[in-house]
Amino acid sequence: MDRMEHSFEWQGRIDAEETGDSRRWHQVMQAWGPGATSGCALIGFAVDEGVRRNGGRPGAAEGPAACRKFLANMPLMGEPALWDAGDVRCDGGALEAAQARLAGQVAASLQQGCLPLVMGGGHEVAWGTFQGLLQGRPEVQRWLIINLDAHFDLRYAAAANSGTPFLQIQQRCQALGLPFDYRVLGISRYANTRALFDRAQALGVRYWLDEDLQDAPGLAAAQQALAQDLAACEAVYLTACLDVLPGAQAPGVSAPSPLGVPLAAVEAVVAQVVASGKLAAFDVAELNPSLDRDGLTARIAARLIAKVARR
Numbered sequence: 001m002d003r004m005e006h007s008f009e010w011q012g013r014i015d016a017e018e019t020g021d022s023r024r025w026h027q028v029m030q031a032w033g034p035g036a037t038s039g040c041a042l043i044g045f046a047v048d049e050g051v052r053r054n055g056g057r058p059g060a061a062e063g064p065a066a067c068r069k070f071l072a073n074m075p076l077m078g079e080p081a082l083w084d085a086g087d088v089r090c091d092g093g094a095l096e097a098a099q100a101r102l103a104g105q106v107a108a109s110l111q112q113g114c115l116p117l118v119m120g121g122g123h124e125v126a127w128g129t130f131q132g133l134l135q136g137r138p139e140v141q142r143w144l145i146i147n148l149d150a151h152f153d154l155r156y157a158a159a160a161n162s163g164t165p166f167l168q169i170q171q172r173c174q175a176l177g178l179p180f181d182y183r184v185l186g187i188s189r190y191a192n193t194r195a196l197f198d199r200a201q202a203l204g205v206r207y208w209l210d211e212d213l214q215d216a217p218g219l220a221a222a223q224q225a226l227a228q229d230l231a232a233c234e235a236v237y238l239t240a241c242l243d244v245l246p247g248a249q250a251p252g253v254s255a256p257s258p259l260g261v262p263l264a265a266v267e268a269v270v271a272q273v274v275a276s277g278k279l280a281a282f283d284v285a286e287l288n289p290s291l292d293r294d295g296l297t298a299r300i301a302a303r304l305i306a307k308v309a310r311r
C-alpha cells in the first residue's frame with residue numbers, strides 16, 4: 001500500500017496551571033486538507049528502502065513518528081498554521097512510487113500556499129521532494145540546492161537509492177535545461193570515494209569539508225559564499241542529512257560521522273537560508289530511531305523543523 005496515512009495522534013504535555021501562553025505543537029496541529037492555505041505542511045516519508053538498497057542500516061522508516069513525538073511537545077513560539085499531511089509509506093520495495101507520492105504532496109502543499117517540511121526517511125527522500133518542487137513551482141528556472149551532509153549522494157547505481165538522489169536531480173535538471181546549482185556542507189574526506197569527489201567537480205558542485213566548518217572563520221567563509229548563491233537563485237531547496245552532525249551528537253543515523261559539523265554551525269546555515277526568504281521546501285533525512293540514544297537525534301530533527309517553521 002502506497003498512500004498518505006494519518007495514524008499519528010498528536011498528544012503531549014499540557015501545562016494547564018501555567019499563566020501566559022504555554023501551548024505546544026500538539027495543541028494546535030491540524031489535519032491537512034483543502035483549508036490548509038498558509039503555514040507549514042508536515043509530511044512524513046516513512047521509507048528506508050533506499051537505505052536498504054544502498055547497503056546501509058535500515059530503520060529510517062520510523063523517523064517521522066520519532067520526529068512527531070518530539071515536535072508534539074515543542075513550545076509554540078509564533079509559528080504559522082501547522083498542518084499534518086500524514087506519511088508516505090513504501091511497501092514491497094516500490095521506492096519510486098513512494099517518491100512520486102511524496103512529490104504529489106509536496107506540490108499540493110506549495111500550490112495551496114504552504115511550506116513543505118518533510119520528515120525522512122532515508123535521503124532518497126530528496127528525489128521525491130525535488131520532483132515535488134518541480135511540479136509545484138514550474139516557473140522557477142534557477143534552483144539552489146543546499147545539502148547539509150557528510151556525503152555527496154551523487155552515486156551511480158543501477159537501482160536508485162539513498163546515495164543517488166542528487167545525481168537523479170542533476171540528470172532531471174539537465175533534461176529540463178535547468179542549471180544544477182548544488183552545494184554541500186559537511187563533506188567528509190573519509191566517507192566519499194575519489195569517484196564521488198571527481199563527479200562533484202565535474203558537475204560544478206561546490207562543497208565544504210566538515211573539517212573546515214569547525215570554527216567561526218571557516219563557517220563565515222562558507223556563509224559568505226552561500227550569500228552570493230542565495231542572492232543569485234530564485235528558490236532554495238534545503239535538505240539536512242542528520243549524519244552531517246557529529247556522531248556523538250546525532251547517533252541515530254545509518255552512517256554516523258566521527259567529526260561532523262556542530263549543531264550550532266548547521267543551525268546558522270539553516271537560519272541564513274530561512275532569512276533569504278527563498279526557501280521552497282526543507283527536509284530532514286536519515287533519522288533512524290532504533291540507533292538513537294535518548295532521542296537525541298530525533299530532538300535535533302524536531303528542532304531543525306521547528307526552526308524553519310518559526311521563519
Ligand SMILES: N=CN[C@@H](CCC(=O)O)C(=O)O
Pocket residue numbers: 054055056123124151152153155162163164191254255
Ligand atoms: N544517504 C547516504 N549515503 C551514504 C551512506 C554511506 C554509508 O552507508 O556508509 C552514501 O551513499 O555515501
Ligand SMILES: [Mn+2]
Pocket residue numbers: 149150151241242243244
Ligand atoms: Mn549523509
Ligand SMILES: [Mn+2]
Pocket residue numbers: 123149151153162241285
Ligand atoms: Mn545524504
